[in-house]
Amino acid sequence: MTPGTSPGGLERYAVAARRATAGDDCSCSESPALFGRGHYGGVDELDDLPAAASRSSMGCGNPVAVVDLEPGDTVLDLGSGGGLDVLLSARRVGPGGFVYGIDATGEMIELARRNAAEAGVTNVEFLHGDITRTPLPDASVDVVISNCVIVLAHDKHAVLSEIARVLRPGGRVGISDIVSVDPAATSLAPVDCADTASSVERYEDDLRRVGFVLVKIVLTDPLGGGLSNAIVQAIKPAVTIRPMRASDWPQVRDIYAAGIATGNATFETSAPSWEGWDRTHLPDHRLVATADDIVIGWAALSPVSDRCAYAGVAENSIYVHPDQRGRHVGTTLLDALVAEAERAGYWTIQTGIFPENTASIAVHERAGFRVIGRRERIGQLDGVWRDTLLLERRSKRL
Numbered sequence: 001m002t003p004g005t006s007p008g009g010l011e012r013y014a015v016a017a018r019r020a021t022a023g024d025d026c027s028c029s030e031s032p033a034l035f036g037r038g039h040y041g042g043v044d045e046l047d048d049l050p051a052a053a054s055r056s057s058m059g060c061g062n063p064v065a066v067v068d069l070e071p072g073d074t075v076l077d078l079g080s081g082g083g084l085d086v087l088l089s090a091r092r093v094g095p096g097g098f099v100y101g102i103d104a105t106g107e108m109i110e111l112a113r114r115n116a117a118e119a120g121v122t123n124v125e126f127l128h129g130d131i132t133r134t135p136l137p138d139a140s141v142d143v144v145i146s147n148c149v150i151v152l153a154h155d156k157h158a159v160l161s162e163i164a165r166v167l168r169p170g171g172r173v174g175i176s177d178i179v180s181v182d183p184a185a186t187s188l189a190p191v192d193c194a195d196t197a198s199s200v201e202r203y204e205d206d207l208r209r210v211g212f213v214l215v216k217i218v219l220t221d222p223l224g225g226g227l228s229n230a231i232v233q234a235i236k237p238a239v240t241i242r243p244m245r246a247s248d249w250p251q252v253r254d255i256y257a258a259g260i261a262t263g264n265a266t267f268e269t270s271a272p273s274w275e276g277w278d279r280t281h282l283p284d285h286r287l288v289a290t291a292d293d294i295v296i297g298w299a300a301l302s303p304v305s306d307r308c309a310y311a312g313v314a315e316n317s318i319y320v321h322p323d324q325r326g327r328h329v330g331t332t333l334l335d336a337l338v339a340e341a342e343r344a345g346y347w348t349i350q351t352g353i354f355p356e357n358t359a360s361i362a363v364h365e366r367a368g369f370r371v372i373g374r375r376e377r378i379g380q381l382d383g384v385w386r387d388t389l390l391l392e393r394r395s396k397r398l
């Protein structure tokens, strides 16, 4: 096994597991409010679990509180330590669900197994292994949790790719972790993981790069020394994104027509021909979202001007089949389109949206667009003057 965390780095967890077994607390900080069981105030189930499980808690949050666990869910806890979060999750998913914990420290695995046996919890399994190589099949879990572990990994991409691999489409991520908020101050950090802590922007980018959507990182407790505890949430999309083909046009046109029929998507009153649509959209930036090989949404860029100064400015269109709303299709498509546009050097994407189309505004705001202004009575649709909101997204990379 080649752990994502150096063997020397793991030794302290072996020591902590021995201390917890011997009856000591093993939180890695002087401050119980910032690490360990201080995060579990109000969690009644704690009283029913073995004392060694909460004594061995070394986390920086309570991931079970940041993600909804449903009865029957399969959950994976990365870096499960003494097993507290696994045991709490096992209660939430009930007898029809199952919870795996994985940890690279053998002593922690032994402690967690003892804690589970003492608690009489049977719908759990603790696996000795490394979170960069999870011994679980593809698409086999509904939720991944983790508490103060990913910060330790040198190869974050490997860890996040593994999370994306083992999650089922639609799967959820709820992580408590430490992030860097001021790299210049980390020499004063109160914990020794400052050199491997990601910034919020980097963490969000890394999650998006392996395909997550609805990525959200919220800072919780400042730790000092340029670090902060944080909650990290994300969703694995339930759809596949791929480039649009000419043969997709009949489905793309039908989705376009369904958008037109709402009266809140566009000033257009009928879907164009393929030739007309093809002529006005950039050939390399057309995506479709599919589920079971059926196109359920599309997104594309059009040029805004042929003047050189605006070479990196494009306008986006995005349409989702009305039956598919609520599956994060729009967010998944738009995140993919934005990533592709940035790779191609576009620094601004703009779009006009009717103010009544609040769902589309929310999808764009989640993707980093902001409202620039309102164009009042800018055009007529079916004889009625309508306003539009002008939204734009400026790349932070370009």
Ligand SMILES: C[S@@+](CC[C@H](N)C(=O)[O-])C[C@H]1O[C@@H](n2cnc3c(N)ncnc32)[C@H](O)[C@@H]1O
Pocket: 003, 004, 005, 010, 013, 028, 056, 057, 058, 059, 060, 078, 079, 080, 081, 082, 084, 085, 102, 103, 104, 105, 108, 129, 130, 131, 132, 146, 147, 148, 149, 152, 153
């Ligand atoms: C700070 S403790 C947190 C433990 C537990 N999540 C909790 O909240 O108490 C970090 C844990 O991650 C484990 N760990 C560190 N790097 C790991 C890796 N690459 N793969 C698996 N486990 C790892 C350590 O053995 C340790 O148990």
